[in-house]
Amino acid sequence: MATLIAFAAVLVSLGAACAADPAAVRLGQVPIPALPAGQKPNFIVILTDDQGWDDIGLHNPDYVNTPNLDRFIKGGTFFSNFYVTPQCAQTRAALMTGRQYPRTGTMLVHAGWDFMNTAEATAGEVMSAAGYRTAQFGKWHNREVAGYEPWSVGFHEGELPAANKDCPVNRNGVYVLPDSISEAGAGAGAGVDAAASRSSISRSTSVNRKSSITRSSSTTRSTAASRTSSTSSSTNSSSSMAIASVNKLFKGDMAAREQTEIKMMDGVLKLLGKHSAAAAQGSKQPFFIYHAPHAIHVTPVRLDGKFKKVRFSPPEFKVKYHSEPKYKGISENTLDAWAMLEYLDSVLGRLFKHLKDTGLDKNTYVMIMSDNGSFLMPDEPKKKRMPSRLTGTKSEVFEGGVRNFLAVQGPGVQAGVTDSTLLDITDILPTMADLAGISSSSKHLPWDGRSFKNLLVPSSSSSSSSSSAVVTAGGSRGTSLATKEQQERVLFLLGPQCWDANAVPLLTADREVDKRQTLLDYDRGGMPNHIWKWLPSLKPSKPAGFEACVGARYKEYKWVGVNNKVYRFDDESHLENEQTEVPPAIAAAISSKLSDAARSWWKSMLAEPHSFNKPTFYLGLGSSLASNVLAAGAHERTPGNVTLLAMGASGFSSPGDRMCYKVQVMTAGTYDVTLMYTSRAAAAVKLSFGTYQAIRSGAAASITAQLPRQASKMEGFSVGSLTLPASGTKKTELCLELASSSSPGSPAFSSLANIRFTRIAQTPASQGQLRGGSGASSAGAAALDSATLEALRAKCNWVGSVNVAEDVDAVMESMFSPYDAEDTDSCAECQPQL
Numbered sequence: 001m002a003t004l005i006a007f008a009a010v011l012v013s014l015g016a017a018c019a020a021d022p023a024a025v026r027l028g029q030v031p032i033p034a035l036p037a038g039q040k041p042n043f044i045v046i047l048t049d050d051q052g053w054d055d056i057g058l059h060n061p062d063y064v065n066t067p068n069l070d071r072f073i074k075g076g077t078f079f080s081n082f083y084v085t086p087q088c089a090q091t092r093a094a095l096m097t098g099r100q101y102p103r104t105g106t107m108l109v110h111a112g113w114d115f116m117n118t119a120e121a122t123a124g125e126v127m128s129a130a131g132y133r134t135a136q137f138g139k140w141h142n143r144e145v146a147g148y149e150p151w152s153v154g155f156h157e158g159e160l161p162a163a164n165k166d167c168p169v170n171r172n173g174v175y176v177l178p179d180s181i182s183e184a185g186a187g188a189g190a191g192v193d194a195a196a197s198r199s200s201i202s203r204s205t206s207v208n209r210k211s212s213i214t215r216s217s218s219t220t221r222s223t224a225a226s227r228t229s230s231t232s233s234s235t236n237s238s239s240s241m242a243i244a245s246v247n248k249l250f251k252g253d254m255a256a257r258e259q260t261e262i263k264m265m266d267g268v269l270k271l272l273g274k275h276s277a278a279a280a281q282g283s284k285q286p287f288f289i290y291h292a293p294h295a296i297h298v299t300p301v302r303l304d305g306k307f308k309k310v311r312f313s314p315p316e317f318k319v320k321y322h323s324e325p326k327y328k329g330i331s332e333n334t335l336d337a338w339a340m341l342e343y344l345d346s347v348l349g350r351l352f353k354h355l356k357d358t359g360l361d362k363n364t365y366v367m368i369m370s371d372n373g374s375f376l377m378p379d380e381p382k383k384k385r386m387p388s389r390l391t392g393t394k395s396e397v398f399e400g401g402v403r404n405f406l407a408v409q410g411p412g413v414q415a416g417v418t419d420s421t422l423l424d425i426t427d428i429l430p431t432m433a434d435l436a437g438i439s440s441s442s443k444h445l446p447w448d449g450r451s452f453k454n455l456l457v458p459s460s461s462s463s464s465s466s467s468s469a470v471v472t473a474g475g476s477r478g479t480s481l482a483t484k485e486q487q488e489r490v491l492f493l494l495g496p497q498c499w500d501a502n503a504v505p506l507l508t509a510d511r512e513v514d515k516r517q518t519l520l521d522y523d524r525g526g527m528p529n530h531i532w533k534w535l536p537s538l539k540p541s542k543p544a545g546f547e548a549c550v551g552a553r554y555k556e557y558k559w560v561g562v563n564n565k566v567y568r569f570d571d572e573s574h575l576e577n578e579q580t581e582v583p584p585a586i587a588a589a590i591s592s593k594l595s596d597a598a599r600s601w602w603k604s605m606l607a608e609p610h611s612f613n614k615p616t617f618y619l620g621l622g623s624s625l626a627s628n629v630l631a632a633g634a635h636e637r638t639p640g641n642v643t644l645l646a647m648g649a650s651g652f653s654s655p656g657d658r659m660c661y662k663v664q665v666m667t668a669g670t671y672d673v674t675l676m677y678t679s680r681a682a683a684a685v686k687l688s689f690g691t692y693q694a695i696r697s698g699a700a701a702s703i704t705a706q707l708p709r710q711a712s713k714m715e716g717f718s719v720g721s722l723t724l725p726a727s728g729t730k731k732t733e734l735c736l737e738l739a740s741s742s743s744p745g746s747p748a749f750s751s752l753a754n755i756r757f758t759r760i761a762q763t764p765a766s767q768g769q770l771r772g773g774s775g776a777s778s779a780g781a782a783a784l785d786s787a788t789l790e791a792l793r794a795k796c797n798w799v800g801s802v803n804v805a806e807d808v809d810a811v812m813e814s815m816f817s818p819y820d821a822e823d824t825d826s827c828a829e830c831q832p833q834l
Contacts, residue, residue, distance in 0.1 A: 006086070032362055034457050040286040041133070042364040044268075044273075044351070044431050045123075047290070048344065049139060049297040050087065052374030054386045055341055055401050062326075063384060065342045068349035069407075072368065074407035077456060078418045078573055083139065083553065084372055086394060086401040086495050089114040089141045091371040091425055092292070096122045096153075098140065098372045098447035099409060102494065102605040105613050106142065112633030112645040115143045116153075121444035123429045124154025127288040130438045134269055135727030137264050144629045149173065149525060159267055160258055161294070173624070175352045180590030189283040208616035218479055222283055258314045261293050268650035269354055276358055283796035286363075288432070289313035289352075295344035296337055296537060298375065309377060311336040313343035329825040333377045334385055365410030365435060365456075366429060373401040391576040391741045395531050397493040397560060399574045416475050419455050420572075421482040424491050427452055450489070455481050488533045490594070491553040497535070498526035498549035504637055505612050511731065513613055517605045517653035520604045522546050538562050544603060552594045559594040566590045618735075619724070619757050620667030629755040631735060634659040652683070653745055660736040661755075663689065664727040671724060671757040673803050675707065676716045678750040681743035682709045686734045687755075689724055695735050704739060707748075714753065718820035721760065 015452060035041055053059060058068040058073060059574030085091040085101055093099075097120045101107070105117035118124070125136045136150040151156030151172050158169040163709035169176045175251075175663070229435040261685070269289055277286055313336070321327045321335040348368075355361040375394040376385055382393075392398025406423065426449030453460065458481055471477040479487055505513045505520060519525050523545040532539040535711040538549050547561040552654035558567045558576065566587040567580045582590065605611050614635035619627045631649040635644075637659040641649040673687060685707060705719035736755070741748045 008503060030412060030459075031415050032409075032411050032413065034459055034793070035363060037640075038437070039363070040436050042286045042360065043127070043132075043288045043436075043472050044364060045095070045288075045290050045428060045432075046348070046366070046368045047092065047292045047370070048370040049292070049294055050372065050375045051296055051341070051344075051370035052386065052394070052400065053390060053405060054388050055370075055374055056338070056405060059405075060385075060386070064338055064347040068345045068352055069161060072352060072366075072409060073405075073407040074346075075415050076366075076407055077413050077415075079406040079408075079421070079423050079452075079455075080418050081420045081553075082404055082406035082423045083402050083427075083491055083493065084369065085406045085493070085605060086396055086642045088139075088297075088371045090496070091110045092139075092141055093120075094425045094449075095428055096120075096124075097445070098123075098449040100426060100427050100448045100492070100494075100605065101446060103445075103448075103608045107499045107503075107612070108496055109141070109499065110632070112614050112630055113499070113501070113503075114141060115148060117610040117613060118147070118616060119610045121442075121443065122153045123290065123432070125442055126429065126433060126442055127152070127436070127439065128154050128156065129442060130433075130436060131285065132436070133275070133285050133287045133590070135268075135287065136290045136292070137267050138155065139294050139297075140292070143615070144170070145622050145630065146621045148615070150238075152621070157185065157271065159264070160263065162378060162810070173622070177218060186513065194796045201673055205802070206640070219695060221372045226440070258312050260312070261295055261344060264291070264293065265347045265350055266709060268351060272354060272358070272360065276360070280427055286436070289365055293344055293347070295347075296340040298377070303445065309333075311340045313340040317343045319345075331381060333378075334380045337380075337385070342471060361409070363411060365408065365413070365432075367406065367408050367424070369406045370404050371427075373399075375405065381650070394534070395496060397495040397549065397562075398576055399558070401495070402493050403574055404553070408456055410456070412459070413803060417471055418474075419479070419481065420476065421452065421479045421486050422491055422555075423452055424449060426635070433525060450486065452486070452638050453620055464628050485553070489554075492598060493547040493551035493553070495531075495551075497529060497531045498546050500527040500529040501632060501646045503527040504634065504639075504644060511792075512609075513586050513732075515612075516680060520606060520612060522599050545675070547598065550598045550602075552595060552598055554590075557590055557594075559591050561595070561598065564591055564595075566594075585799050616661065616662040616664055619668055619671065620726075620759055624665075624759075626758045629661055629663060629750045629757065631659070634661055636660040645751065648751045650747055650749050650751055652685075652738040652748040653739055654742070655738055658735055660692070660695075660733050660735040663732055663734040665689075665724045665732065666726065667759065668724060668726045670721050670758045671702070672718055672721045673759050674691065674716045674718045674756045674758070675752065676711075676754040676756065677707070677710060677752040679707065679710050679748055680750055681746060681748050682740050683707050683741045683748040684739040686737045687718070687719065687722070688737070690732055691730055692733050695733060709742070711750070714751070716754075717755065717805055718801050756757055 055066075056073070057064045057070045085094060087109050089109045090101040090106050090116065093101045093116050096116065097104050099120070104120050105113070105115055107113040108613065123441070124136065127202075128134045134155045136155045138786060140150060140158075140160055141367050144160060149160070150168070158172055174466060203614035268289060270289075271289065275283075278285070295313075296311055301308050301310050311333070318335070318339045321339050327335060347508055352366075355366070372394045373390070373392065373396070374386055386393075386400060390398070390403065392400035394401055396402075426447065428449065430447050430451045431453055432438075432448045433440075434453040435456070469509060472482055491770070503519065503526075506517050508514045517525075519527065521666060526546050526549070528539075530640045544562070550561040551603050556569050558569065558574075559565070560567075561578070565576075566582040567576045568578065573580075581587070592795045615633050617627065617629045617633065621627070632644050632647060632660045634644060637649070638651075638657040641653050641657045642649060642659055651657065675685075683706075684704060687701055688695045688700045688702040694700040695702075701722055701724065703720050703722060707717055707719070733756070736752075738748055
């Protein structure tokens with residue numbers, strides 16, 4: 001930072017310091033008074049999906065209809081220099097942790113790189129530790145396997161929407177059946193053929209994966225998180241569901257997706273109602289709700305054997321876009337985007353009205369933003385979708401991919417004001433903590449984000465600038481409230497193009513990531529991925545390291561590493577073109593300083609003990625019966641012969657080829673092991689579990705099994721069962737190795753998706769013995785007949801086992817994994833027939 005301050009004089013000479021507008025007026029009114037000292041506010045953070053800068057009515061008034069969001073923005077403070085990451089999972093990790101996403105282990109939107117490392121303390125944990133009731137509704141995308149779901153990382157309540165209305169919703173670790181497939185409502189839901197034969201299965205709802213995670217403090221930075229089972233238990237109950245074979249899959253999915261946002265908001269409003277009822281009885285517990293709509297993200301739907309990307313919204317929102325003359329000739333995909341925006345806006349309007357009607361707006365901060373820039377399908381006209389003319393879209397570090405909107409209402413927040421202080425998605429958590437009076441000594445790794453409480457509640461600031469801040473007649477107050485630290489801030493942006501699903505860092509002898517390797521070197525490292533094909537004019541002709549994917553903002557300047565150009569934003573346009581390019585002589589000085597700063601920033605990413613680590617998978621966490629080990633989550637694989645994919649892995653052409661995973665057994669027991677895969681050849685594989693030393697010496701528990709060829713359809717195949725002791729403090733791994741193949745020299749796996757462990761009997765830890773066999777289900781568990789199996793596959797993206805009768809809980813746990821990843825268009829192996 002010192003190097004940047006040192007050349008501040010250069011920036012001043014370019015007019016970095018702006019004079020006050022002569023037409024300026026005093027700050028606007030504060031509709032809701034600031035809270036008394038000591039009173040904890042409530043928080044609702046809303047993170048929409050793929051809603052870029054131009055996807056609000058105020059920024060595209062000719063086509064976009066978002067009246068509720070527009071009124072919300074006008075009634076609060078709007079931040080026009082707010083930045084997110086170029087993609088979904090990375091932004092969510094930064095929001096949840098207050099830290100730059102490379103620190104957290106979240107590097108991509110798939111491939112085992114969309115996990116948050118267990119050493120991170122999430123917003124749920126920080127707020128719940130401070131006495132808040134915490135809840136999550138909607139898209140998670142920081143992994144949905146045991147130990148990583150919302151209820152395992154600090155949220156008292158969490159709800160992950162189902163694939164569609166005929167599939168169970170995962171709520172607090174319990175799969176809740178919708179009415180359309182309950183015994184009473186069988187056949188009533190859209191998309192269900194009532195005349196088809198039905199079969200029912202008994203479903204125990206006693207699954208509870210809640211766990212508490214002791215996070216490392218900011219001073220110790222422990223390299224491991226201690227996970228223990230929760231002492232709470234869920235209520236035992238059972239229900240049955242009737243599954244019918246389904247025709248017109250596309251139509252059924254549409255009917256389901258059209259209601260997704262409504263159903264999620266129903267849950268939010270229900271929780272708010274409970275809070276109001278408790279408050280009426282004297283409760284003073286505040287709440288933090290994280291609401292993540294799926295809108296306006298596309299949904300891949302398999303139709304006639306092919307995937308089609310669709311944006312869903314109820315029919316009534318589409319009428320105007322297909323009937324009014326001004327929309328004639330515009331891409332169907334663009335019309336669907338605008339219809340979905342209006343649908344999302346109507347759902348948010350319900351929340352705004354509820355807060356006002358109940359008086360909760362008087363003590364609740366509501367923050368609204370999106371996760372990245374606009375996503376445009378190939379036939380969408382950018383001129384109409386993005387009239388701001390921002391360069392780039394989702395997945396790029398140009399402004400169209402990372403500039404976003406942030407609007408806030410709440411106690412002490414000024415109305416009708418636009419603030420242009422440079423802010424970042426990592427600032428949200430520190431700001432909530434500051435507003436809530438949470439001590440800076442709370443247990444979390446050091447935040448990159450900075451509180452902007454001084455910009456939200458100027459009356460609480462001790463800075464002299466708060467009394468002299470001005471706004472123009474148009475409502476802009478510029479950076480007049482910003483502290484010196486905020487004004488001198490440098491924001492670093494990292495695109496996903498320099499990291500690939502098959503990027504697997506080499507390990508040291510103690511099985512930790514070697515941070516000195518070329519793959520992680522700023523100047524020579526990285527592994528370019530398919531996203532470069534969207535940017536042919538920018539793709540480096542030779543490896544350019546991570547600088548090809550880095551950008552930086554400092555004051556009114558933007559530096560982009562891939563073209564080494566510097567742009568100056570003198571107004572709100574944020575255009576990156578020839579007109580805004582800084583003259584070469586001056587640009588050279590700025591780019592040199594920012595490039596050096598970016599290199600230092602990257603070194604700080606490498607210095608994190610947990611950065612660039614693949615996830616640890618947990619078996620037997622809490623009362624969970626089934627745990628998924630996603631194939632793409634391997635932290636070691638045979639280079640060249642085994643390839644990690646966006647969803648899964650392929651290869652294994654020579655005996656000895658292998659993949660290894662970090663796996664901790666939390667509950668000793670006997671586990672059925674099922675591999676989900678497609679293959680070109682029959683093969684024998686060996687699975688081993690234990691410390692790495694025991695695996696290499698042959699002393700670890702292991703099983704060798706014959707896998708049949710499965711060329712036409714993704715199937716699960718049980719290879720037997722392992723009786724495993726709890727890992728305790730030992731670092732244990734799971735390794736899968738090819739023993740032989742019916743087609744030597746050719747890849748055995750087209751796509752290995754998942755290794756599922758289902759606990760079938762608890763065993764004293766001292767036994768630790770292997771039991772072979774077909775892996776029978778738990779006693780008393782219902783078997784699935786073929787009709788039910790096919791219906792679950794068709795409707796719930798679930799891959800079943802062909803050679804065992806499966807436990808119902810295992811069925812439920814597997815339907816969400818692994819076929820829920822994004823950005824898999826360039827991966828043919830990731831789209832097998834299910």
